[in-house]
Amino acid sequence: MAEQELAFTQEELDEIERIKAKFPTDKAATLRVLWVAQNKYGHVKPEVQNLVADTLEVPRSHVHGVASFYTQYYKEEMGKFVLDVCTCLSCQLCGGYEILHHLEDELGIKAGETTDDGLFSIQEVECLGACGYAPMLQVTNGVYANNLTKEKVDKLIENLRNGNLPEFESMVMRQNEKRKKAVS
Amino acid sequence: MPEVFIDNERYEFEGDQMALQFILDLGMEVPFFCYHPSMSIPANCRQCMVKAGQYIKDQETGEYELDDDGNRKIRWFPKMQTSCALKLSDGMVIQTQETSEEAERAQKDTLEFLLINHPLDCPICDQAGECPLQIQTYKYGPEGSRFEVKKVHKPKRVQLGPRVTLDAERCINCTRCVRFADEISGSKQLTIVSRGDKNYPMTAPSETFDDPYSLNTVDICPVGALTSTDFRFKARVWEMNQTPSIDITNGKGCNIDLWTRDNEVLRITPRHNSEVNDYWMPDEGRKAFEQFNNNRVSRPSVKLDGDNHSNTSWNNAIETFAEALEAHAPQELLLIGSPHASVEENYAFNKFFNLLGASTAKFIPHLISGYGDDFLITDDQAPNTNGCRLISLEETDSAGIKTAVAEAEVVIILADDLVGREALSADDLSAKYTVSLATNKTLTTRASDLVIPITCVAEHAASYVNVDGRIQRSFPAKETKYTNRRLNLEMSEGRLDRYGTNFDNWVKEEHKIDCLPAWEFLNHLADRLGLEFQYDHSRTIFAELSDQIESLRGVTYERMDDEQGVQLPIEQNEVTQA
Ligand code: SF4
Ligand code: FES
Numbered sequence: 001m002a003e004q005e006l007a008f009t010q011e012e013l014d015e016i017e018r019i020k021a022k023f024p025t026d027k028a029a030t031l032r033v034l035w036v037a038q039n040k041y042g043h044v045k046p047e048v049q050n051l052v053a054d055t056l057e058v059p060r061s062h063v064h065g066v067a068s069f070y071t072q073y074y075k076e077e078m079g080k081f082v083l084d085v086c087t088c089l090s091c092q093l094c095g096g097y098e099i100l101h102h103l104e105d106e107l108g109i110k111a112g113e114t115t116d117d118g119l120f121s122i123q124e125v126e127c128l129g130a131c132g133y134a135p136m137l138q139v140t141n142g143v144y145a146n147n148l149t150k151e152k153v154d155k156l157i158e159n160l161r162n163g164n165l166p167e168f169e170s171m172v173m174r175q176n177e178k179r180k181k182a183v184s
Numbered sequence: 185m186p187e188v189f190i191d192n193e194r195y196e197f198e199g200d201q202m203a204l205q206f207i208l209d210l211g212m213e214v215p216f217f218c219y220h221p222s223m224s225i226p227a228n229c230r231q232c233m234v235k236a237g238q239y240i241k242d243q244e245t246g247e248y249e250l251d252d253d254g255n256r257k258i259r260w261f262p263k264m265q266t267s268c269a270l271k272l273s274d275g276m277v278i279q280t281q282e283t284s285e286e287a288e289r290a291q292k293d294t295l296e297f298l299l300i301n302h303p304l305d306c307p308i309c310d311q312a313g314e315c316p317l318q319i320q321t322y323k324y325g326p327e328g329s330r331f332e333v334k335k336v337h338k339p340k341r342v343q344l345g346p347r348v349t350l351d352a353e354r355c356i357n358c359t360r361c362v363r364f365a366d367e368i369s370g371s372k373q374l375t376i377v378s379r380g381d382k383n384y385p386m387t388a389p390s391e392t393f394d395d396p397y398s399l400n401t402v403d404i405c406p407v408g409a410l411t412s413t414d415f416r417f418k419a420r421v422w423e424m425n426q427t428p429s430i431d432i433t434n435g436k437g438c439n440i441d442l443w444t445r446d447n448e449v450l451r452i453t454p455r456h457n458s459e460v461n462d463y464w465m466p467d468e469g470r471k472a473f474e475q476f477n478n479n480r481v482s483r484p485s486v487k488l489d490g491d492n493h494s495n496t497s498w499n500n501a502i503e504t505f506a507e508a509l510e511a512h513a514p515q516e517l518l519l520i521g522s523p524h525a526s527v528e529e530n531y532a533f534n535k536f537f538n539l540l541g542a543s544t545a546k547f548i549p550h551l552i553s554g555y556g557d558d559f560l561i562t563d564d565q566a567p568n569t570n571g572c573r574l575i576s577l578e579e580t581d582s583a584g585i586k587t588a589v590a591e592a593e594v595v596i597i598l599a600d601d602l603v604g605r606e607a608l609s610a611d612d613l614s615a616k617y618t619v620s621l622a623t624n625k626t627l628t629t630r631a632s633d634l635v636i637p638i639t640c641v642a643e644h645a646a647s648y649v650n651v652d653g654r655i656q657r658s659f660p661a662k663e664t665k666y667t668n669r670r671l672n673l674e675m676s677e678g679r680l681d682r683y684g685t686n687f688d689n690w691v692k693e694e695h696k697i698d699c700l701p702a703w704e705f706l707n708h709l710a711d712r713l714g715l716e717f718q719y720d721h722s723r724t725i726f727a728e729l730s731d732q733i734e735s736l737r738g739v740t741y742e743r744m745d746d747e748q749g750v751q752l753p754i755e756q757n758e759v760t761q762a
């Protein structure tokens with residue numbers, strides 16, 4: 001994509017102005033404006049990062065540094081469903097890598113890759129703050145799939161192939177399950 | 185006055201002071217990496233840990249509280265403190281690694297962490313020998329590592345920009361380079377990417393680190409992560425010889441060090457001078473090593489026919505020059521001094537021909553307007569424009585010099601590539617007898633009938649007056665055919681110079697230019713012509729000058745050395761433009 005083709009619409013620019021107004025400096029609005037861009041283009045490739053930097057009038061290097069930190073920002077074009085498998089400490093201890101490798105085998109791609117049909121991408125990510133329900137994965141920066149087993153993963157893929165996203169689950173820690181039952 | 189207690193000694197302090205800088209100023213040491221006195225303090229390397237606390241004062245009486253033994257009670261801060269970011273306060277107690285085992289342990293552990301993913305490739309690393317990480321690991325680090333698993337790998341040999349090469353594995357992510365680009369040069373081209381265990385500095389993908397000051401990051405990188413593309417693998421630092429000097433590529437006169445080995449200048453680095461360049465210099469100035477080593481005029485030469493020159497002996501050159509002078513009346517001589525040459529050279533040059541009866545030398549400032557910035561790059565392309573003004577050479581411009589050349593028969597040019605910088609054309613000179621006293625081969629020497637090789641700033645001691653009117657001087661760093669490092673007490677000796685002999689296959693006697701200081705050549709010419717003119721050293725010339733010129737009263741080489749240059753009482757406005 002040539003750089004000159006990229007531009008925000010007036011509407012988006014208005015939204016960016018509203019975002020900027022919420023922060024003491026324009027630099028602080030980087031994260032939010034990267035979201036605006038990612039929602040628009042589906043990714044924040046380098047040229048999109050530059051668009052964000054130039055719109056906010058902050059150094060391009062700064063936006064690049066921020067975008068490269070977060071796995072949530074896609075630095076390349078991704079599949080329709082991005083499966084972020086957590087392999088950070090708690091998930092790792094509870095079998096995060098087994099889940100990841102199972103997924104890789106099932107889809108025939110490695111972490112960081114996208115299937116040929118453009119349906120799935122797999123990313124290996126750090127803690128998503130759901131350690132209590134490890135191992136887990138997140139679908140395209142959205143719903144979490146928790147307490148994963150290989151069977152659950154197979155089911156998830158099948159559902160996604162049919163266009164069904166998993167439902168949001170309200171989770172409790174295992175040790176609190178009894179109390180939850182008692183309360184309900 | 186407020187007081188602090190560092191390693192059980194009492195010190196008084198004033199104003200806002202950070203513990204680390206205060207300790208360093210006292211001549212003591214705490215290891216550190218990310219701190220730099222000219223930049224903001226992120227306290228991210230965690231190396232400068234000290235144990236700190238506060239003597240407890242009774243709120244009401246203002247007296248210190250004492251324990252049962254009569255010692256003042258200390259309330260230690262709950263954690264180790266990074267001394268770089270620890271602001272001193274009245275009654276603060278600090279224990280460094282010298283007195284606190286905890287501080288010593290904290291520093292050692294930090295180093296163990298920093299080294300976990302470090303490649304430990306010192307044997308092939310350019311930074312070895314001047315590497316804070318290496319030095320501090322020896323002094324304060326653990327003896328081994330407990331880390332037995334695979335290290336994280338990162339990009340190597342990344343061409344960060346045209347002049348800087350990055351080895352990301354060596355980086356300790358101190359952010360000095362990033363802060364330099366943000367705060368000092370202002371290009372803001374760097375950031376830390378992939379923050380986490382794979383982090384390293386990088387530009388945005390569409391950019392390259394072409395900051396005109398980029399090489400300063402190589403100096404301040406506390407490890408071997410950033411290296412100079414030019415200098416990579418050229419020499420180990422301990423083989424080189426370090427000589428203080430002045431940047432002659434522009435008018436600022438940045439203080440520098442010339443690093444030589446086997447009489448070649450291998451690299452140029454800035455030398456701290458808070459009055460001129462702080463810790464920095466422009467990349468362009470570092471390129472000057474090429475002009476000191478290469479394309480030099482070595483041995484006098486005379487023009488045969490067309491553009492062909494032939495080398496000749498010094499005796500013959502002196503004879504030829506003398507005959508040309510004898511064949512012409514003094515009014516037929518045109519002398520062109522040079523803002524590219526030192527005060528001493530210009531003065532000796534002018535004086536010599538004045539003695540013959542010629543009129544005062546002219547000079548043309550070498551300015552490119554709009555070239556400079558507000559930092560260390562100047563419009564002035566020459567190091568000594570103000571020096572020429574100081575000794576009252578006649579300032580003129582290209583048109584003026586063309587007229588003067590047209591009226592003269594013999595044109596004598598001191599170290600200035602007038603043809604190259606288009607102040608004159610080769611045609612202007614073709615009908616004249618032209619003599620160049622020059623350091624490098626240029627279009628001007630090509631157009632000259634007689635070329636006399638003279639020493640460059642890397643080979644002589646001489647002074648230069650910068651755009652702000654500060655006079656600073658150089659030291660000889662490279663030997664010429666006629667000087668000897670061991671006999672010339674002014675020259676520094678590196679390890680190889682001191683312990684090597686001609687019989688070692690790692691010592692080369694090459695790279696010595698067959699040239700003389702301009703004044704020394706003029707001594708010989710004076711002998712031949714029977715003139716009263718004899719200067720044994722640039723120091724003698726300068727002494728004579730400082731007697732004669734009001735604004736140089738009391739200025740000596742010693743003062744320039746002790747005070748890192750002397751600010752002359754020159755009007756600021758007379759300085760910038762002709
Ligand atoms: S490259 Fe050097 S200066 Fe830059 S962050 Fe790494 S260690 Fe620090
Ligand atoms: S470790 Fe996986 S969610 Fe925290």
Ligand code: FES
Binds near residue numbers: 228
């Ligand atoms: S020097 Fe203090 S934390 Fe780096």
